[in-house]
Amino acid sequence: xxxxxxxxxxxxxxxxxxxxxxxxxxxxxxxxxxxxxxxxxxxxxxxxxxxxxxxxxxxxxxxxxxxxxxxxxxxxxxxxxxxxxxxxxxxxxxxxxxxxxxxxxxxxxxxxxxxxxxxxxxxxxxxxxxxxxxxxxxxxxxxxxxxxxxxxxxxxxxxxxxxxxxxxxxxxxxxxxxxxxxxxxxxxxxxxxxxxxxxxxxxxxxxxxxxxxxxxxxxxxxxxxxxxxxxxxxxxxxxxxxxxxxxxxxxxxxxxxxxxxxxxxxxxxxxxxxxxxxxxxxxxxxxxxxxxxxxxxxxxxxxxxxxxxxxxxxxxxxxxxxxxxxxxxxxxxxxxxxxxxxxxxxxxxxxxxxxxxxxxxxxxxxxxxxxxxxxxxxxxxxxxxxxxxxxxxxxxxxxxxxxxxxxxxxxxxxxxxxxxxxxxxxxxxxxxxxxxxxxxxxxxxxxxxxxxxxxx
Amino acid sequence: xxxxxxxxxxxxxxxxxxxxxxxxxxxxxxxxxxxxxxxxxxxxxxxxxxxxxxxxxxxxxxxxxxxxxxxxxxxxxxxxxxxxxxxxxxxxxxxxxxxxxxxxxxxxxxxxxxxxxxxxxxxxxxxxxxxxxxxxxxxxxxxxxxxxxxxxxxxxxxxxxxxxxxxxxxxxxxxxxxxxxxxxxxxxxxxxx
Ligand code: SF4
Numbered sequence: 121x122x123x124x125x126x127x128x129x130x131x132x133x134x135x136x137x138x139x140x141x142x143x144x145x146x147x148x149x150x151x152x153x154x155x156x157x158x159x160x161x162x163x164x165x166x167x168x169x170x171x172x173x174x175x176x177x178x179x180x181x182x183x184x185x186x187x188x189x190x191x192x193x194x195x196x197x198x199x200x201x202x203x204x205x206x207x208x209x210x211x212x213x214x215x216x217x218x219x220x221x222x223x224x225x226x227x228x229x230x231x232x233x234x235x236x237x238x239x240x241x242x243x244x245x246x247x248x249x250x251x252x253x254x255x256x257x258x259x260x261x262x263x264x265x266x267x268x269x270x271x272x273x274x275x276x277x278x279x280x281x282x283x284x285x286x287x288x289x290x291x292x293x294x295x296x297x298x299x300x301x302x303x304x305x306x307x308x309x310x311x312x313x314x315x316x317x318x319x320x321x322x323x324x325x326x327x328x329x330x331x332x333x334x335x336x337x338x339x340x341x342x343x344x345x346x347x348x349x350x351x352x353x354x355x356x357x358x359x360x361x362x363x364x365x366x367x368x369x370x371x372x373x374x375x376x377x378x379x380x381x382x383x384x385x386x387x388x389x390x391x392x393x394x395x396x397x398x399x400x401x402x403x404x405x406x407x408x409x410x411x412x413x414x415x416x417x418x419x420x421x422x423x424x425x426x427x428x429x430x431x432x433x434x435x436x437x438x439x440x441x442x443x444x445x446x447x448x449x450x451x452x453x454x455x456x457x458x459x460x461x462x463x464x465x466x467x468x469x470x471x472x473x474x475x476x477x478x479x480x481x482x483x484x485x486x487x488x489x490x491x492x493x494x495x496x497x498x499x500x501x502x503x504x505x506x507x508x509x510x511x512x513x514x515x516x517x518x519x520x521x522x523x524x525x526x527x528x529x530x531x532x533x534x535x536x537x538x539x540x541x542x543x544x545x546x547x548x549x550x551x552x553x554x555x556x557x558x559x560x561x562x563x564x565x566x567x568x569x570x571x572x573x574x575x576x
Numbered sequence: 577x578x579x580x581x582x583x584x585x586x587x588x589x590x591x592x593x594x595x596x597x598x599x600x601x602x603x604x605x606x607x608x609x610x611x612x613x614x615x616x617x618x619x620x621x622x623x624x625x626x627x628x629x630x631x632x633x634x635x636x637x638x639x640x641x642x643x644x645x646x647x648x649x650x651x652x653x654x655x656x657x658x659x660x661x662x663x664x665x666x667x668x669x670x671x672x673x674x675x676x677x678x679x680x681x682x683x684x685x686x687x688x689x690x691x692x693x694x695x696x697x698x699x700x701x702x703x704x705x706x707x708x709x710x711x712x713x714x715x716x717x718x719x720x721x722x723x724x725x726x727x728x729x730x731x732x733x734x735x736x737x738x739x740x741x742x743x744x745x746x747x748x749x750x751x752x753x754x755x756x757x758x759x760x761x762x763x764x765x766x767x768x769x
Contacts, residue, residue, distance in 0.1 A: 143749050158684075160601065167597050174596040180586040193733075199578035252746035268746070275748045280699060299744060299752040306756055311666055337702045337742040337757035344699035344734075345665055355582065362728055363599055366721040369737075370684075380616055380685035381720075383740045384702075390733035392698055403582045411589030 122465035127437035136274075141435040148429040150378025151479065168367050169483035170439050172420040173358055176371050176410060182358045183401060190399060193390045198400045203233035206402050209251070210235065210350055211242055218313040219244060221290050223306075225332070225339035226250040227319030227476025228266050228423060229352045232445045236318075240268060247309045249338040251302050258285045262311040264439030265550060266446055267425035269375050272438050276399055287468045306338070314549045316342030320353035320399070321422070322368055326361050329389035330399065333372060333382040340386050345426050351388070357418040368422060371481035375424040414492050418453045420482040427476035429487055442466060449476035456493055464501060467493035601721045601747065609683040609716040614735035619684030620740030621753050622761040631708075634765045637708055640762065641673050645662070648700070649675030650710060659696040668697060678711040678763075680726060684719045688763065689727065691735035698734050702742070707758040714768035733769065 125249040131137050155161045175182055187197045188389055199205035206229075209460070222239070224230065236246045236257075248257045252269035256262060258281050270278070275293030282288040282298055286305050291297040318339045323330040330351060332339045340453035359368065373379040409419055428434045428448030430559030439447040444455040444463060452466035467490045470476075476486040614624045627633040634651045641647050641654065648657040648671060662668065676695055678688035690708050692698055701707050719724050729733070742757030753759060 146749065163601075167599065170597040172594070172667065173594045177591050177594040179590055180583045183583065183586070199582055201577055201581050205578065242665045249756070250746070251744045255746065257700075268749075270746050271749075273748075275750075278747055293748070295747040295750040295752050297745055299755060303754065303756060309670075310756070311669060335742070336744050336755035338755070340736070341699070341756045344697070344702060355586075360596060363724045366719070366724045367599065370720050377745075380619060381682075381737065381739050383620060383738065383743060385687065385737040385739075387732075387735050388734075392733065401582070403585065407582060407585035409591055410586065413591070418589065555664050 122444075123437070123441055123469040124465065126443060127440035127469070130438040130441055131436065137436050137438075139274075140272060140438060142218075144429045144435045145441065147268070147377060148426070148479070149376055151426055151429065152378075154378040154380065164367055164371055165481055166273055168371055168422075168481060169417075169420060171359060171364050171367065171449050172482055173417070175358055176356070176416065176419055178360075179355065179410070182360055183355060185325040186323055186328055186358060187401075189325070193327070193328045194331065194397070195328065195388075195391065196396065196398045198398060200402045200404070202404050203402075206233045206352065206400055206404070207238045209241065209400055210352075211244075213348070214239075214244060214315060217315065217396075219348065221245040221247070221309075221313050222315045222317055223247050223249045223309055223313040223338075223342040223346070224317040225319065225334060225518060226269070227317065227352055228263075228445060229319055229354055231263065232404065233402070235352075247306070247313075249306055249309065249342055250334070250336060251299065251338075255281065256305065262440070262445070264447065265425060265428055266423050267447075270506050272440065301535040307341075310341045311347055311352075313342060313346045315350065316346040317350050317352065318343060320351050320357050321352055321372070322365060323358050323399075324360075324362055324365065325358055327389065329387055330357075330467075331365065331369075331388045332388070333369075333384065335379075335383045336388075337384050340384060343388075344392065347395045348398075349388075349391070349395065350400065352400045352402060354419075355401050355403055363510065372422055372424055375426040375479065375481040379525055399528075404459050409454070412457065414496075415457055415489055417451060417484050418450065418457075418486075418489060418492050420484050421450050421454075422482055424481055426479040426481065430475045431477050432471055432473065432475070437469065439440035442469065449490065450484065451572075453484075453486065453489045453493065460497065460500065464497050467491075467497060501522060579590055599721065601705075601719065603722050604718050607666070607683070607718060609718060610713055611621070612683040612767075613681055613686060613716055616684060617740065617761075617763060620686050621687060621743055622740040622763060623659050624763045626765045628767060630766065633710055633766060635762060637673075637675055639755050640706075640708070644672035644706075644739075646670045647673045649673075651675055659700065660764050662697065665699040665703070668699055668703045671700065671704040672699050673706040673708065675708040675710070678715065679710045679730075680723055681711045681716045681763075681764050682718075682720055682723050683716050687723075687737035687739040687741055689723065689735060691730065691732040694706060694707070701736070701738060702757040706759055706760045706762070707741070708762045708764060710766060712766045712769055715765070 132255045198209045239246050248254050255270040264272040279293045288301045320330045373382045433450050444451050454465040455463035470490045472487050474487045646657045648655050649658045680689040739759045741753050742755045743753050744755040745751045
């Protein structure tokens, strides 16, 4: 599989590409507005990054501290080395409780572990309760974005999907009507569930509690009704102190959607009376990534999705073209760490403009790590992928006039800002054997439009 | 497998210990927290009204509840459902409106903290069709940092910051209020104690 060939499928429909591009750019703009609202934004990012670096440097200590405190709170703590262990732990708990039906709230980790097919194979009904997730579940697809799972779907497609599965009337894609239908459908599922499964946004070693953030309240609807709650978390979600939450909660929603905070920031310290609360701490390759000095900082990621919303390649090629659970810039760092061969093309699915690093709330040097991956992959395979991938990428951008115009606008900015080593390096086939001209501040088209307007 | 392996791998692969930063964000004083709160809650789809005392607050709730059949929470006179008599939270599905006292409000994002004790049932503020939260002006802090400083000493099994009605934008990014939970959030602001 390779990103360029998958992207080709998406870019075939130029209208769709433009629509996708604009939807995400709109979210990016909302992020900017929220971030620019107060002066300590940069300080927050810096602190968040330092807290994460520190937490990773004492991760063994914090994991054990968390286990001790959570256990004292009455939470049952489990450890899973990989996806298979994770799924087995979940299923064993379910078997013990005779669980037949579960509601799940958005958890990229369970996607990563392929939990749904595993449970379904064992006769458990799994309902994804986040609306976007439910949409892609009904469509038998995977999320194309970690925060906006159904961002690639048009309202008419959702309308048809709901007619088929939820027996709605044709509504011409009326979002209010469709959401109301989903509300009724999912409320039934919440009422019938034997167990609820959630992800974890942050776990706090000091207090042995964890935090789940949603806008819909689906995680809470599930767990506060069912007699059993299992939370799955990657071990990198651990933060040391209670007060560290202040930093991360302030950054998360603003970076993700431009909201000041998610509607619900729900904190779990003890099981509800008469019920059980389990948490599974999952490695699944994270300790290996921890040992890779060059890519270690990718474990800072709090899954806000900002790097996807801003990435000119992601916006124009769609999340599915990455063929990995976490797509976009951060996914292109994480995925080759899991399977380099399979994901060799991903680090090349980037313009290296640095916009991802600029928006990242935990200051991951995303574009630099992507560049480093290119070198590693080129060294370990041969020089071909570099040429192949960047040529193909630019190839499809340039065959689409509308895309080309936008990419040009962006490219001019990027060329003004990019250091020389990035423009003239052996991997950039465009800088090879030619001095690129000084990029003009405006394209002719922009200049023409501006002046024509001025002159009336 | 599991724990021992993971800890061993972390120990082997982690970097030298790095320092943890101090978190001393200044609290902004003199800011009009009430109007900032109002603005930020509105951005999250909630509504704020002021009441001069609890009597007036009760009157506002009474007016809002109209002919709702099932109401529960802070105003005993208005309750048609007794939360403490309910054992199984599934029965809360009938709730039309729930009213709770907030324990802390955050001006920068409109969030109000409530915990299990004030909610009686964890599910109540999520499963109800409409939610009302009461908050006193002197329970407002400016930012999340201050909120967590105050919550430090609080004991809770579950607590939640609520910053608006339940909502989604998963269908072509159009905002729809009332995804799974409450279709509205009304915050009644009371004067300082
Ligand atoms: S890498 Fe940064 S910007 Fe991208 S999802 Fe993670 S935290 Fe957000």
